Amino acid sequence: MTDITALNTADLNSFVSRRWDEAITPTLVDYIRIPNKSPAFDPQWAEHGYMDAAVDLLANWARTALEQTKDATVEVVRLEGRTPVILIEIAGASDDTVLLYGHLDKQPEMTGWSDGLGPWIPVLKDGKLYGRGGADDGYAMFGAITAIQALQAQGGQHARCVILIEACEESGSYDLPFYVRHLAERIGQPSLVVCLDSGCGNYDQLWLTTSLRGMTGGVLDVMILEEGVHSGDASGVVPSSFRILRQILSRLEDETTGTITPAAFNASIPQERIDQARRAAQSLGDEVFAKFPFVEGARPVATDLVELILNRTWRPQLAVTGVDGIPGLESAGNVLRPHTAVKLSLRLPPTADAVKAGADLKALLERDPPYGAKVCFTLEKAGSGWNAPAIAPWLATAIDAASHATFGQPAALMGEGGSIPFMGMLGETFPDAQFVITGVLGPHSNAHGPNEFLHLQTGKNVTASVAIVLAAHFAR
């Protein structure tokens, strides 16, 4: 096949749809029941055995699905003391390589799930599969295998495909570089990377992720007293550790606007990305902010939609994700507490060097402690972001054709605010590769939060789109 227009896309879509209904969705239902939290959230993951259960479920499904497929292998690879990976190789009509990536570890439970829903309770409702990890990112392996088989069933050809499913992504993929080194020969030199772990602006078209933010962060602890004392006795004499913390955070963040002020954490935004943000804003309208569950009367950081998109995709932003040294409300007495600690998560521009940013952050927070307080920042993570290389003309054509054939709408491009650490690594290792980073994490799908769902029709459309992109890659 030399031309994707020769593909019967109606047959392709129905192959994919049937496979999802008959084999993928029922397995994802079982998968959601397994609490296989990423190692950062379950340090005893190995003893608990949930990760192994999830790996077995997926690997066994893959073996069955690929039984009749020529020259296909499924292997669970385990390096001592590390989370496992699933490596699937499917021979193609050329030795050129496509790497397809996803992960099977999950975020922790989080509170706030609606009645009848829960992280480990699969619920099918209104075309959505609720539960932790279905959309982020359990569906990826199923989608990748099905895309390849759907293409084969239509007589289409593709390059050699390597599917890599890791189990450490939600912890920052710290095990993955060891596997990439270990499997370097088998992975080869991919000319196309397909990552099925990203977001989509809506459920109406195929979204290609053009950038991902990086991240750094850790624990900031402000200590002022050896032990807590009566606040009536001490306030006015002993400075509050909470106030010192606020003061220190203001070095980083303008508390009125949320702007991260030091130049060290900012980057200039390429004009092409600003233009894409403008088009994405037109396509999305108020959904840019309305997709978030604001309380009544609340509004976003800015009114300009393009600014909101750029804030979310290209600008550093701070989230305080945890706290220590402050008791719960029911046990809060009138006391001047000895210390206040917070966990900081600082998103970084796609092009920022996360290791350098982490060192800069530590220096910024620890210098000149107010009142001589003991201020300690423990760096916990540093993952650089990713900015897509210029898109090849064949790929631009292919994603648009794929979006039309599956969603019936043109494709759209936008940066994503989250991080996929592996993409940064791959971008460095394979600077000449093209990237298709897409996913099903659209409005309200709420990965990492309560009520996470997988939008099933989007899962099908993304799967069929990957098939079309693989055909175009081979024919390029």
Ligand SMILES: [Zn+2]
């Ligand atoms: Zn993910």
